[in-house]
Amino acid sequence: MRGFWKLLLVQAKLYLREPIATFFTIFYAPMMLLLFGAIYGNEPSPFFGGRGTMDIAVPSYIGLIIVTVGLISLPIGTAAARERGVLRRFRATPLHPLAYILSDIASYLLMTVIGVLLLILTGRVVFHIRFEGNILSVLAGFLLGTTAFFALGYLIAGLAPTARSAQTVGMILAFIMMFISGATIPLEVLPAKVRAISQYIPLTHVVTLMRGLWFGDSWGQHWKEVAVLVGCLLVGGALAVKTFRWE
Amino acid sequence: MSIAIEVNDLHKSYGPVRAVDGVSFTVEEGEIFGMVGPNGAGKTTTIECVEGLRRPDRGTVKVLGLDPQRDGYELRRRIGIQLQEAALHPRLKVWEALDLFSSFYPRRVDGKALLEQLGLADKRNAAFEKLSGGQKQRLFVALALINDPELVFLDELTTGLDPQARRAMWDLVRGIRERGKTVFLTTHYMEEAERLCDRVAIMDRGKIVALDTPENLIRSIGAEQRVVFTVDGQWDDTLLRGVPGVTRVERIGERTVVYGRGEGLVGGVVSALERMGIRFRDLRTEQPTLEDVFLALTGREMRE
Known part of the structure; x- marks a missing residue:
């Protein structure tokens, strides 16, 4: 695994040198939280089962960060590195492909974690949000949702002929998912028909799982979400491996 | 090695x-x-x-x-x-x-x-x-x-x-x-x-x-060297054709190109010109290059 740590560090630095990616990954969700918090506050509401809007928003917005990194940053970064010949240059060294992929995944995971931590911190400090779950359980759910979306992201990069097309596909999918999955607008607010459609959208299952685990649900209550996400991870991951190209 | x-x-x-x-x-x-x-x-x-x-x-x-x-x-x-x-x-x-x-x-x-x-x-x-x-x-x-x-x-x-x-x-x-x-x-x-x-x-x-x-x-391709020079005015190049090693002489306006082989080619051409009392300028020689080798071997010019 020679090269793994240095590559991880470099990838992370390069990510932070992209102002747009940095903004949407790290600052966008906390900003939304402050904005909607200022509008709705965090008073307990029977509509959310006695929880406040911000209590619901924080675990939901985790899905927002996951989809931003997984379906926008990752496919663009991967396809652009391929298109520019960066991957070709790595292949001409003894860097092992596994070391490359793992450090690539780790760098996107790191960015997602930073974004999520800042979101939770903002919620905690500004709105005193409630947390009723188990930290390890939430962490496991977060890792499942993140890796499932990374698999989809690598698949988009593998299928897209160019970085531009990866960007187009990734952004369209991401923006559709953001608004009808409960990641931005709570599912409870959406009309029944949209809620029905949302069941076919992977991000809905990330949001539902995160919200459930955040408030102490057991994994057994969310077998459906887990099944969908494990499916995305395995099928998406297998297809991503098949479609991955170095040049 | x-x-x-x-x-x-x-x-x-x-x-x-x-x-x-x-x-x-x-x-x-x-x-x-x-x-x-x-x-x-x-x-x-x-x-x-x-x-x-x-x-x-x-x-x-x-x-x-x-x-x-x-x-x-x-x-x-x-x-x-x-x-x-x-x-x-x-x-x-x-x-x-x-x-x-x-x-x-x-x-x-x-x-x-x-x-x-x-x-x-x-x-x-x-x-x-x-x-x-x-x-x-x-x-x-x-x-x-x-x-x-x-x-x-x-x-x-x-x-x-x-x-x-x-x-x-x-x-x-x-x-x-x-x-x-x-x-x-x-x-x-x-x-x-x-x-x-x-x-x-x-x-x-x-x-x-x-x-x-x-x-x-x-x-290996036995290509000819070229001696190129310029002479102002009219002159007769018959004598040049007799210089040992010279294969042909081309005149393009005031410029003359002498084709030939052998170590003494340049010296022969220069002394012949001096014997005839012809005032020449801008004399240079052109050696065959790999471009000529490519041309000789493939029948085509190397294009960039």
Whole structure:
């Protein structure tokens, strides 16, 4: 695994040198939280089962960060590195492909974690949000949702002929998912028909799982979400491996 | 002297196109070996098969005693590669690139000294996208040398560089060889091959059409030298045709071109002119080049 740590560090630095990616990954969700918090506050509401809007928003917005990194940053970064010949240059060294992929995944995971931590911190400090779950359980759910979306992201990069097309596909999918999955607008607010459609959208299952685990649900209550996400991870991951190209 | 690269009957096709069609050659340790030919001759496919980046359809390749397909990782630790088409992330800084790439190798040289040597020391903190074409190429050479390789591959190293940068690059490549390393390069500049390489393989349409030292290649085609000069006014060139070695004389306006062979050609022409009392100026001689060799062997001009 020679090269793994240095590559991880470099990838992370390069990510932070992209102002747009940095903004949407790290600052966008906390900003939304402050904005909607200022509008709705965090008073307990029977509509959310006695929880406040911000209590619901924080675990939901985790899905927002996951989809931003997984379906926008990752496919663009991967396809652009391929298109520019960066991957070709790595292949001409003894860097092992596994070391490359793992450090690539780790760098996107790191960015997602930073974004999520800042979101939770903002919620905690500004709105005193409630947390009723188990930290390890939430962490496991977060890792499942993140890796499932990374698999989809690598698949988009593998299928897209160019970085531009990866960007187009990734952004369209991401923006559709953001608004009808409960990641931005709570599912409870959406009309029944949209809620029905949302069941076919992977991000809905990330949001539902995160919200459930955040408030102490057991994994057994969310077998459906887990099944969908494990499916995305395995099928998406297998297809991503098949479609991955170095040049 | 031992063998660094041994290629036997290499074939590689892309669909119906036979990019490399039965190529064999050996590269000896410590030499600068060049592969020249027009774009599309199969040079890059050959070099990438030798590097292990492409899998040959047929034939055997041995590099430093290793099979590039089977022992790719081991081999890539010991060689340095500069690719014809490659890039780094636009925002990656020069020092970061060296630091990153050196972490891939168990053996490495001092990156700072390398940048110093390549004239990039003051660009340490510059992002890749801010570098000029020549600086990018020098950075890629630095990356190819970071592991102190035994064998260096340079694919179209000077394409797109201005003449001054190209000359600087030639000095650099000679420096690599002087440090005891073997260099395998491709180029479509015949002059580059002639000035830089110990031995040259001329490639055309997937095949090696000739392989020898540049001097031997040029001598082998028995091409004529040319003596070119200018004379103002009318004069009679009959006497020139009698000079030993002269084969023909061409007059284009005030310019005269004398074709011929042999060591004494220039002296013979000059003394004949002086005997006739003809005042000439701008006299120069033109030696045959690898361009002429390519033309003689393929019947076509090398085009850039």
